[in-house]
Amino acid sequence: MAAEIEDKLDESSKLFQSSGGVFEIEYKGQLIFSKKATGRFPEDGEVLRVVANLEQGMSLQDAQSEAAKGIPQLPSFFEWLNGFMARRGAQKGS
Numbered sequence: 075m076a077a078e079i080e081d082k083l084d085e086s087s088k089l090f091q092s093s094g095g096v097f098e099i100e101y102k103g104q105l106i107f108s109k110k111a112t113g114r115f116p117e118d119g120e121v122l123r124v125v126a127n128l129e130q131g132m133s134l135q136d137a138q139s140e141a142a143k144g145i146p147q148l149p150s151f152f153e154w155l156n157g158f159m160a161r162r163g164a165q166k167g168s
Contacts, residue, residue: 075121082122101125104134113148120145 076087097109106124108117118149120141127137149157 075116079121083125101128102130106134106138117142164168 076089079085079087095109096104097107097115099107099116100127101124105123106128108113123138123141127140128134
């Protein structure tokens, strides 16, 4: 991904080691992608689409939303838990 960013944007990139599954991408000092927030790694080309959208004047939220169109969204933990509990209750009632 770093090579793609450097090639397409003519920008340098830096890798900062971390722990705990953190994967974040900043562009011009602005956090544009966070695995912690989304629960996933970016899809191919997604980060470049966010940058292109920002360069066209979109707000960060709009740029991220537009770049993520068509990418399946994972349920939040609470949505998953509610579904799990509902399925569990349905199984017990059968």
